Amino acid sequence: MTKSIQGLLFLPALFIYTLIDKKFFIFKDLNVYKGIALFVFTIGAYYLLREMYNPGYINAVWENELGGRYMNTVEEHTGEFLFYYNMLLKHHFKEWIWLVPIGFIIGISFRNILFRKLTYFSALISLSYWLIISISKTKLEWYEIPLFPFLAMLIAMGIFGIFYYLLIEPKLKTIFLFPVMSFLFLLVCLLYHILKWWTKFICLKNILGTRNFIN
Known part of the structure; x- marks a missing residue:
């Protein structure tokens, strides 16, 4: 099995978040550097031992984990750049995807700094990981599964925020906030349906174009 590189795909987002949060x-x-050295030594030793007992293992790792799978299409598992976005929109988060931007907006509006940090962290992880797998030449549906917990966190922020502002915050603030949140809700729903129909239009256009080309 050569799938161990998956856990490192979150490192760019973690590094950026560290800079944003000013944890210099x-x-x-x-x-930190001792931990990195220990990690490199342990993993490096494992790969070298595997290569000794199973010649060609490092090459298999390259082809299935690193450059080979990332820069080239493997086993005809290909797709456009928006492959994973369309999967979220049409299948995996079909009824919930429109709550992600609402959750982000509400999350960063909390006065509680921990909620704001969690919102920024979840959004950064989601965006970074999505970009990394979207750029990859090899695409499979289950590659986006690590996104689900972080998208769910953003959605939960939105749902929690709505009840929080309606039930806990002072009534005066709620009077002004509820119309704004309702407007954002309707706006995102509208954008969701526009994107949905636009995606269908593009697909239909491509199908018709392909048929005309064949004819």
């Missing part, structure tokens, strides 16, 4: 002291912590 992490880069001065010697234990």
